[in-house]
Amino acid sequence: MKYTIIQAPMAGVSTPEFVIAASKAGILGSFGAGYLNAEQTQKAVDAIQQETEQFCVNVFVPEENNYTTAQMEEAYAIIRTYEEKLQVEEAPLPEVQQHFYTQLEVLLAAKVPYVSFTFGLPPVQWIERFKQQGTILIGTATTTKEAIANEQAGMDYIVLQGIEAGGHRGSFIEGEQVPLHELISATKPHITTPFIAAGGIATAEDVQEMLSLGAQAVQIGSALLATTESGASAIHKKTLLNSQQGDTMLTKAFSGKTARGIRNTFMEEMQTQPIAPYPAQHFLTNRMRQASAQQGNPDFVSMWSGTKGYLAQATSVENIIHQLLKL
Incomplete structure (x- = not known):
């Protein structure tokens, strides 16, 4: 190298x-x-x-797509409540590609x-x-x-x-x-x-x-x-620059696969909620994440960050x- x-x-x-x-x-x-x-x-x-x-x-x-439509529907029912807070219109379940x-x-x-x-x-x-x-x-x-x-x-x-x-x-x-x-x-x-x-x-x-x-x-x-x-995104950068040591946590909330990001409302509240397996959860949270970032709202967007x-x-x-x- x-x-x-x-x-x-x-x-x-x-x-x-x-x-x-x-x-x-x-x-x-x-x-x-x-x-x-x-x-x-x-x-x-x-x-x-x-x-x-x-x-x-x-x-x-x-990976093997080991998720079911029922799992996606159950997970999206929770995600939908956050979409509503962001005034995102409801849509059919996304295609996982x-x-x-x-x-x-x-x-x-x-x-x-x-x-x-x-x-x-x-x-x-x-x-x-x-x-x-x-x-x-x-x-x-x-x-x-x-x-x-x-x-x-x-x-x-x-x-x-x-x-x-x-x-x-x-x-x-x-x-x-x-x-x-x-x-x-x-x-x-x-x-x-x-x-x-x-x-x-x-x-x-x-x-x-x-x-x-x-x-x-x-x-x-x-x-x-x-x-x-x-x-x-601008909100990701702003939140990162304002973050302190210890502000990150591991979560599956955004994608169904464990990732480390800056702790926020969605990550906290999803700890006890049903989450679709990866990569289905990623596609289910996509519109919510985009809307949250566009609105400058740090609560419902993935803001990945390491411990430093x-x-x-x-x-x-x-x-x-x-x-x-x-x-």
Whole structure:
């Protein structure tokens, strides 16, 4: 890995402009394509390639759709009460779509140099196709078992994601989620694949510490969320900048999959309510989240943040990277 810092992909707030800014700052920019279709992915890749040849695209490995219409209806009945507070008109249950394999075709055709995977591993034939054209593949692991699975699958690098990380947990094998230091210590003896440290890394001291522990690079997300070039909503940035240490919590409320974000009304109140399995819950909460963000209301929108998100600054990506590398 020729980069010390990788900009975390962060699906939902990722934009080509954000990735390009990261690239121009001398780090590896990553585009989070997890929720997009093939056409949207192609458009983003085209925009990025006009400005830089070196970048990464992250995709979500699909899971079995083990949800029922009854589960969606039960979950939406709760979500609907929040939509009404935001004056969102009622609509039929949304179609749950995943575009993983058509996205992979786009990335192959575009010869994207780095491709990363979250929530699992692609089938072996896809790994082989990418490797045949020299694509560098990056997997994600939140446990030692997942790291071993990534190595056995042939990933070139493995992101070790500690429990401190903002946004979704990259987990795909049952196991205890642990802090980054503990994850690195437990995993290093069992893999030879180079690893990238992620989770709660927000200062130059954090970066150096992770490198001293053997990381090839670090992945930075929350520290870049409030930057000028970030695609995060205005209310997300404002709330992040006003947040304090300890303001984040883990929740399944917005997507059905565990993620860390800044504590708000919806996250608190949904702790005892029915939640549809991932990814159904993501599609069910989509209109509520959009309306809440557009109205500048922090109560019903996902505002992902790691445990050190409170250190975020309203400046340029370049300025943050200079601080992290002590340039």
